[in-house]
Amino acid sequence: MSTVQRNMSLTGEPPKTINTQQKLASAIGLIGLAVLFLALFNINFPNKTLWLTASLIAIGGGTVWFSIAAYGNKHEGIKNDGVYFKSLTSKGFWAWVLGITLTLYYVVLYWFPQYLGLVQDGENKGLVALFDPLSKFLNGGPASQWFVYGTLYTVAILAFGIKFILKYRHNKYEKLRTYSVMFFQLGFAFLIPELMQRLNSDSFSLPYYDLKNIWPLNYYNFEQYRVDQFISAGDIGLALLIFGIASIFIITPILTYKYGKRWYCSWVCGCGGLAETAGDPFRHLSDKRQIAWKVERWVIHSVLVFVVLMTTAVVHSYLGDDSSKYWLTKVVFLISVAVILTAVFAGTFIFKREELQKDARYGAIGYFVIIISLIGFHYFSGKTLFLFEAETLRQSYGFLIGAVFSGVIGVGFYPIFGSRVWCRFGCPMAAILGFQQRLFSRFRITTNGGQCISCGNCSTYCEMGIDVRAYAQKGENIVRSSCVGCGICSAVCPRGVLKLENGPLEKRIDSNEILLGNDVDLMKYVNN
Amino acid sequence: MEHIVIIGNGIAGVTAARHIRKLSDKKITIISAEANHFFSRTALMYVYMGHMRWRDIEPYEHWFWEKNRLELKKAYVETVDTNNKTLYFKGGGILTYDKLIIASGSVTNTFGWEGLDLNGVQGLVTKQDLEKIEKNAPNNKECPRAVIVGGGLIGVEMAEMLRTRDIEVTMLVREDGFWSNVLPKQDAEMISRHIVSHGVDLRHNSELDKILDDGSGNVRSVLTKDGEEIPCSVVGITTGVKPQISFLQHSKIETDKGILVNRKLETNIEDVYAIGDCAQQREPIGNRPPVEAVWYTGRMMGEALAQTICGKPFEYNPGNWFNSAKFFDIEYQAYGWVFSESKRKDYEAQFHWKCASDLRCVTISYNKNSNEFLGINTFGIRMKHEVFDKWLNEKRSVDYVIENLKQANFDPEFYRKYEKVIQSKFFNQPVNA
Numbered sequence: 001m002s003t004v005q006r007n008m009s010l011t012g013e014p015p016k017t018i019n020t021q022q023k024l025a026s027a028i029g030l031i032g033l034a035v036l037f038l039a040l041f042n043i044n045f046p047n048k049t050l051w052l053t054a055s056l057i058a059i060g061g062g063t064v065w066f067s068i069a070a071y072g073n074k075h076e077g078i079k080n081d082g083v084y085f086k087s088l089t090s091k092g093f094w095a096w097v098l099g100i101t102l103t104l105y106y107v108v109l110y111w112f113p114q115y116l117g118l119v120q121d122g123e124n125k126g127l128v129a130l131f132d133p134l135s136k137f138l139n140g141g142p143a144s145q146w147f148v149y150g151t152l153y154t155v156a157i158l159a160f161g162i163k164f165i166l167k168y169r170h171n172k173y174e175k176l177r178t179y180s181v182m183f184f185q186l187g188f189a190f191l192i193p194e195l196m197q198r199l200n201s202d203s204f205s206l207p208y209y210d211l212k213n214i215w216p217l218n219y220y221n222f223e224q225y226r227v228d229q230f231i232s233a234g235d236i237g238l239a240l241l242i243f244g245i246a247s248i249f250i251i252t253p254i255l256t257y258k259y260g261k262r263w264y265c266s267w268v269c270g271c272g273g274l275a276e277t278a279g280d281p282f283r284h285l286s287d288k289r290q291i292a293w294k295v296e297r298w299v300i301h302s303v304l305v306f307v308v309l310m311t312t313a314v315v316h317s318y319l320g321d322d323s324s325k326y327w328l329t330k331v332v333f334l335i336s337v338a339v340i341l342t343a344v345f346a347g348t349f350i351f352k353r354e355e356l357q358k359d360a361r362y363g364a365i366g367y368f369v370i371i372i373s374l375i376g377f378h379y380f381s382g383k384t385l386f387l388f389e390a391e392t393l394r395q396s397y398g399f400l401i402g403a404v405f406s407g408v409i410g411v412g413f414y415p416i417f418g419s420r421v422w423c424r425f426g427c428p429m430a431a432i433l434g435f436q437q438r439l440f441s442r443f444r445i446t447t448n449g450g451q452c453i454s455c456g457n458c459s460t461y462c463e464m465g466i467d468v469r470a471y472a473q474k475g476e477n478i479v480r481s482s483c484v485g486c487g488i489c490s491a492v493c494p495r496g497v498l499k500l501e502n503g504p505l506e507k508r509i510d511s512n513e514i515l516l517g518n519d520v521d522l523m524k525y526v527n528n
Numbered sequence: 529m530e531h532i533v534i535i536g537n538g539i540a541g542v543t544a545a546r547h548i549r550k551l552s553d554k555k556i557t558i559i560s561a562e563a564n565h566f567f568s569r570t571a572l573m574y575v576y577m578g579h580m581r582w583r584d585i586e587p588y589e590h591w592f593w594e595k596n597r598l599e600l601k602k603a604y605v606e607t608v609d610t611n612n613k614t615l616y617f618k619g620g621g622i623l624t625y626d627k628l629i630i631a632s633g634s635v636t637n638t639f640g641w642e643g644l645d646l647n648g649v650q651g652l653v654t655k656q657d658l659e660k661i662e663k664n665a666p667n668n669k670e671c672p673r674a675v676i677v678g679g680g681l682i683g684v685e686m687a688e689m690l691r692t693r694d695i696e697v698t699m700l701v702r703e704d705g706f707w708s709n710v711l712p713k714q715d716a717e718m719i720s721r722h723i724v725s726h727g728v729d730l731r732h733n734s735e736l737d738k739i740l741d742d743g744s745g746n747v748r749s750v751l752t753k754d755g756e757e758i759p760c761s762v763v764g765i766t767t768g769v770k771p772q773i774s775f776l777q778h779s780k781i782e783t784d785k786g787i788l789v790n791r792k793l794e795t796n797i798e799d800v801y802a803i804g805d806c807a808q809q810r811e812p813i814g815n816r817p818p819v820e821a822v823w824y825t826g827r828m829m830g831e832a833l834a835q836t837i838c839g840k841p842f843e844y845n846p847g848n849w850f851n852s853a854k855f856f857d858i859e860y861q862a863y864g865w866v867f868s869e870s871k872r873k874d875y876e877a878q879f880h881w882k883c884a885s886d887l888r889c890v891t892i893s894y895n896k897n898s899n900e901f902l903g904i905n906t907f908g909i910r911m912k913h914e915v916f917d918k919w920l921n922e923k924r925s926v927d928y929v930i931e932n933l934k935q936a937n938f939d940p941e942f943y944r945k946y947e948k949v950i951q952s953k954f955f956n957q958p959v960n961a
Contacts, residue, residue, distance in 0.1 A: 457579065460584045490940050494854040499910070516824075
């Protein structure tokens with residue numbers, strides 16, 4: 001009963017089984033994948049356009065048909081029957097098969113693109129070559145491993161997005177949110193940057209820029225080659241550069257204040273988009289233990305510190321010393337960074353001190369001292385900022401965080417650790433947004449008086465591993481940095497207890513007028 | 529150090545324990561024969577349905593108990609000797625207490641039908657019942673059909689559970705609508721239609737006569753009072769619950785249906801208290817039945833008693849009645865009293881609105897003489913506990929409530945709103961004095 005089933009068979013008992021239509025749909029999807037697989041092993045398809053189209057349609061169409069067969073003839077409502085009985089969704093055999101396959105795929109993608117058929121100078125081969133026609137159609141050039149990845153990523157978000165919409169078709173919040181991530185992935189992450197490349201010529205060149213991909217998630221946005229490209233591309237380039245800076249310093253704080261981090265994490269972001277669509281069947285696998293929360297707080301904020309150090313070092317490395325040539329010199333830049341960090345640190349400690357846990361205070365002070373002293377250290381002495389060469393920092397970050405954490409662990413381990421491992425433990429963007437959400441935002445999840453029955457659906461299906469029930473059963477609002485506002489806790493609640501809301505800051509966290517249904521005078525004692 | 533012993537680790541007992549710990553340093557022992565740790569009884573169904581694992585329906589991690597110095601003892605209390613303040617366990621062992629809290633909960637209520645002892649006959653109240661249904665109805669080959677006797681909250685849960693494994697379900701309901709001894713007729717009928725739409729063979733006005741065996745101690749079929757024989761391998765008995773007090777038979781603790789308590793939840797014996805499903809109020813409180821087998825009331829009694837035990841004597845004084853449930857896909861919330869036909873008061877009038885989808889409806893009851901708002905049943909639309917609690921305390925008129933219904937809405941963002949159609953139906957309705 002409480003043991004996890006490890007049944008390999010697809011023809012198990014209801015609700016483990018899938019119906020005939022779903023089997024046919026799976027077969028079509030797998031045939032589509034098989035075409036890609038054959039291309040990977042250098043089967044040379046004669047008409048690449050045709051075969052690629054057929055393959056992508058089979059993958060997408062198979063997924064959509066599967067979903068229609070799964071949900072179409074059922075009532076609107078929560079569809080979690082048998083989640084813990086199915087091998088794929090309960091860390092059984094198929095979960096490991098999928099996890100290992102995805103992990104291998106990421107390893108090849110990041111470090112061995114030649115096995116995918118990438119040829120640096122010359123005609124592509126294998127899988128990458130299969131995507132050449134589509135790449136030429138969109139951006140005019142041959143495909144790269146990243147083009148293959150981007151295309152498949154987009155197909156996954158679109159196809160599994162439709163699945164998610166069918167699954168939650170009774171819930172308008174979920175539907176709108178999913179339309180939104182599908183739109184941003186297809187338009188902003190895929191089509192616009194690809195088409196923008198068509199504008200590039202010998203005299204004019206813009207870097208590949210997914211406009212919704214904001215620093216520090218887009219940790220390379222301010223690297224020298226990109227900034228050079230932006231600046232040399234005239235007004236458009238400058239506008240994009242300014243947009244990149246405004247995104248993090250102006251747009252993000254305003255939207256996060258009004259709506260919480262969900263406006264980004266579960267409405268716009270591509271990582272979140274994949275987690276919410278293709279990753280949805282694995283959302284319950286996130287670790288709910290308190291220890292996991294403690295680890296999460298240290299790891300994600302360490303990544304944030306790392307990215308701040310790395311970016312500062314990188315920008316610092318290419319700035320000049322002579323203020324007569326350009327106003328932004330190394331020194332001006334370092335002072336600005338120190339001023340911004342000090343302002344954030346001081347502001348938090350002056351206005352929100354009582355809301356910080358002990359470990360958050362220690363952590364904040366520790367990191368603040370480290371960053372400022374490293375900057376000071378440089379200012380008075382050394383050449384290499386932060387003890388390491390900027391290039392070393394950049395490469396280590398790109399390898400450890402950009403590739404291993406966000407790709408290999410973040411997506412490869414979906415079927416084992418759940419769909420939001422990267423977002424929860426690693427994403428520095430989520431750390432910034434979460435910091436603001438916890439302290440300066442109107443967003444909260446409200447609980448409905450005393451109606452909670454402690455059933456645990458909310459905690460179980462929280463992809464961020466938040467123990468939602470712990471708050472709900474006490475009648476407390478939920479205000480947590482990590483909450484991405486996916487709304488599933490509210491959807492799965494059988495008693496209508498949870499609601500995502502934007503409201504005034506007063507009494508957002510600690511409402512002492514908690515109503516659990518008991519005698520009002522008694523509750524005054526209970527709450528004190 | 530005073531030793532508080534609590535029999536039962538359900539919501540009532542555990543709430544009492546938690547609050548006593550918050551207020552004091554007393555030694556606390558919680559005894560249960562059912563499960564090692566507190567779990568959400570209302571979530572048993574989700575384990576069978578595969579939505580959650582057992583550990584997911586336990587609200588506290590295992591370190592919680594030791595950290596809060598709540599001692600757990602897995603044992604079955606066989607007798608309570610109040611003279612010597614001693615508990616005797618089945619299979620030996622004793623425990624002495626200074627104060628005893630009995631929170632032993634409920635057992636399945638039956639009506640003495642023939643065949644109750646056959647394999648395959650069960651209720652759905654305890655962890656053991658969950659283990660039983662997993663064994664009795666693992667799939668639709670072992671159990672092609674089940675018959676559920678009784679149309680109440682547990683009955684519909686059991687039907688939903690079995691349907692997730694494609695097991696045919698026949699429900700025998702004595703009344704002419706689902707749960708119609710509690711729900712007004714139109715509400716009951718909508719839920720009945722919804723249950724049927726999930727493939728349940730719902731038989732109204734139908735009662736169990738006896739359960740027949742297959743010759744080897746298993747269920748073969750049930751016989752209804754109309755004389756129809758329905759073959760099945762599982763019989764779910766869901767005709768309500770009753771207090772679990774059989775272990776008190778030979779004690780001096782006074783019982784009736786449940787353990788008799790006063791408003792301070794004290795029994796007739798000093799230092800012995802009873803809370804939750806097993807307690808019976810000597811004088812019913814307001815419209816509440818003397819035995820309240822509801823999650824929320826168990827929790828409230830636990831909160832109240834903890835104060836009394838810790839030196840601030842408090843009466844159990846529940847606020848306005850509220851409750852909730854989910855019938856397959858339709859959520860239900862109730863605030864205040866909306867009575868069924870059989871229990872309706874002379875002064876009570878009801879306003880009913882139903883959505884064309886047949887998945888949402890609202891029934892509002894009010895005093896036909898004073899127009900005072902008395903309560904609301906809402907199906908498929910989430911509404912705020914806090915707002916209705918306030919309106920009930922303020923004795924608002926039904927017109928005020930309906931005019932301001934929007935304030936009470938608790939549906940997720942972007943959901944369609946129904947206040948306007950409800951208002952237009954109410955204010956255009958013919959006045960029937």
